[in-house]
Amino acid sequence: MSSSKKRKVDAECQIFNKEWTSKYFFIDVGGKPACLICKESMAVFKEYNLNRHFESKHASKYKNLSAKEKAKKTEEMVAGMQKEQTRYRMESAQDGIMRTSYEIAHTIVKNSKPFSEGEFIKECLVVSATILCPEKNKLFENICLSRQTIERHVEDISKNLDLQLKRKVNNFSYFALALQESCVKDPAHFLMFIRGISKNFELTEELASVQSMEGTTTGKDLLEAVNQCMSKLEVDWKKLVCVTINTNPNLTDKHTGLLKSIQDQVKETNPEQNIIFLHCSIHQEALYRSVLKLSTVMDTVTKLVNYIRVKGLNHRQFVPLLEESESEHTDVLYHTNVRWLSLGKVLKSVWKLRTEIGLFLNLEEKDSAFPQLNDADWLSEFAFAVDIVGLMNDLNSRLHRKGLFAHELHFSVKSFMMKLLLFSHQIGNKEFSNFPTLQQVTVCDQNLEKYMSSLLNLHAELSRQFEDFQMIENDLSLVSSPFTFDVDNAPSELQLELIDLQCDALLVQQFKLVPLPRFYASLNEQNFQKIKANAQKMLVVFGSMYICEQTFSVMKVSKSNLRFSVSDDQFAGVVRIATTEMMPDFDSLVNSHSRLHS
Incomplete structure (x- = not known):
């Protein structure tokens, strides 16, 4: 052609x-x-x-058909098709409007914004549409983002996420719980997180329940809350491996605490089941005051910073003084009794500005209110506090992350404890290489002994706080370092599989290249069935209570931003959406809404 x-x-x-x-x-x-x-x-x-x-x-x-009949028939069919297409376009546009409304509601809650923000967002969308695509302005005007609509969408999204979690829970081979009770603007709230692992080593870590505790919060009350949540999720108690908690007496009491209640309940149905109970929390402020004896430093620095920052006139006069003295710092950080990280930064900031602060107090004739700034012993203690708090902050920064494995936490704490012994020995020899701030001052022998003793006391206290982890150290090492683990120290039922594992050169190489869960997921089920099951049990153990602490922070922000009264279920939905890593099934939500209103 x-x-x-x-x-x-x-x-x-x-x-x-x-x-x-x-x-x-x-x-x-x-x-x-x-x-x-x-x-x-x-x-x-x-x-x-x-x-x-x-x-x-x-x-x-x-x-x-005659030509006239065909023409009439085609006209009817064309009109019917056009009507159908118009209806489809309208339905499609309506679904798009509804999905937009759901997704914006999700974004509002995810960022802990007030529900009333929806109306402001709609105003912005309409203005943008008027400028960029005026032909679609009507679509944007039809998006409903009122406070009541956002409230209904939050309820729908929360139910959708609950359904997704329930499906994931049904696929768990093993699971662990992290429990914490706290007070967020009364009443008390009880948080329960669940961490599970599937047959394919897919890990899920989600908020299982947030319950408002009215009246008493005894171990019996908390057990009832746990049972209610477990029943809702249809969890099999036989798959429970570990419960991780903070040091709240309602949780830990040997006779009436929640842990005792859980153990008794499990033993009734399965006497052979042994649950691991872990206390997993570093209370730094308590350590600073009771163990390291830094109360004098902390109180003086807090009082000093508040004097400068809280009173506006003082602060306005202090900042120009820093500029005139050409200080590398432009201001002193403000410490609200917030927590360890804030304190560490404030201590370092005040130490670096101590000369400028002394000059300012002298000009204000307030130096007599802070005689410690001219006391050599106090300055020595201040320098020690700056260094040790900084070191503790480094440890906490490593421990405060979501998804931390138990072996990672244990080895980080163990490493820090060994460093404390080294630090104590070095200070005894007047070697301050790891205490650069202390190196800047003259330290008397009496203070050297005091600092050595403080470091040893800190070592002993951390050992006490994390003694539960020492009981499972062997299990953690076996899972995290299977190729260097001594076969003689392994449980007898795992020894043969462990030998096969250690003798496989290809698996040795693969272990170095992929994340731990993926490595164990790749093992042959027939050859390493017991090794894989043991790994699943250890990988679900919570390595940190950070997820609970982070959630309480979200709850505080959400409570203050909601600006109107909500029910416990509504608030639980807000917290669920704000903390989850799951994405709502928006298509399902829109389809359900369309069926409901069709």
């Missing part, structure tokens, strides 16, 4: 002839011929193809 003839054929196949509508019952829909009778589309505008389709599928019914 010549090129000119080919171009002619192509051209013919790109043009729709209107006569084909009454002749073959076809119309042009989006650049393709579509049959009005069966709605089937053809690839090209070619009369031969249209005629063949009509003759083979519809001729028996429509071939004997």
Whole structure:
């Protein structure tokens, strides 16, 4: 075929002839011929193809119609198709509007914003649409983002997330719980997080429940809350491996605490089941005051900073003084009794500005209120506090992250405890390489002994706080370092599989290249069944209570931002959305809403 003839054929196949509508019952829909009778589309505008389709599928019914009857029939069919397309476009637009409303509600809660923000967001959307796409302005005006709508959407999204979690829980091989009770603007709230692992080593860490505790919060009350949540999720208690808590007496009391209640309940149904109970929390402020004896430093620095920052006039006078003295710092950090991280930064800031602060107090004739700034012993203690608090902050920064494995926490704490012994020995030898601030001052022998003793006391206290982890250290080491673990120290039922594992050179190499869960997931089920099950049990253990502390922070922000009274269920929904890593199934939510209002 010549090129000119080919171009002619192509051209013919790109043009729709209107006569084909009454002749073959076809119309042009989006650049393709579509049959009005069966709605089937053809690839090209070619009369031969249209005629063949009509003759083979519809001729028996429509071939004997007169031209007038065919014209009338096609008009009816075209009108019906146009009506159907219009309805589809309207439904599609309505679904888009509804999905937008759901997604914005989700974003509002995820960022702990007030529900009333929805109306402000809508105003912004309408203004933007008026400028960028005025032809679609009506769509944006129809998006409903009132406070009541956001409230309903939050309830729908929360239920959807609960359903997703329930499905994941059903696939857990093992799971662990992290429990914490606290007070967020009264009443007390009880948080329960669940961490589970599937057969394929897929880890899920989610908020299982947040319950408002009215009245008493005894171990019995808390057990009832746990049972209620477990029943709702349809969790099999036999798969429970570990419960991690803070040091709240209601949780830890040996006779009436929650842990005792859980243990008794589990033993009733399965006497052979042994649950690991872990206390997993470093209370730094208590350590600073009771163990390291830093109360004098902390109180003086807090009082000093508050004197400068709280009183506006003092602060306005202090900042120009820093500028005049060409200090590298432009202000002193403000410490609200917030927590360890804030305190560490404040101590370091005040230490670096101590000369400028002394000059400022002298000008204000307030130096007599802070005689400690001229006391060599106090400055020595201050320098020690800056260094040790900084070191503790480094440890906490490593421990305060979501998804931490128990072996990571244990080895970080163990490493820090060994460093404390080294620090104590070094200070005893007047070696301050790891205490750069203390190196800047003169330290008397009496203070050296005091600092050595403080470090040893801190070591002893951390050992006491994390003694539960020492009981499972062997299990943690086996899972985290299977190729260097001594086979003689492994449980007898795992020894043969462990030998096979350690002798496989390919697995040794793979272990170095992939994350721990993925490595164990890749092991042959038949050859390493017990090794894999043991790894699953250890990998679900919570390595930190950070997720609970982070959630309480979210709760405080959400409570203050809601600005109106909500029920416990509504507040629980807000917290669920704000903390989850799961994404709502927006398609399902929109479809459910459409069916409900159709």
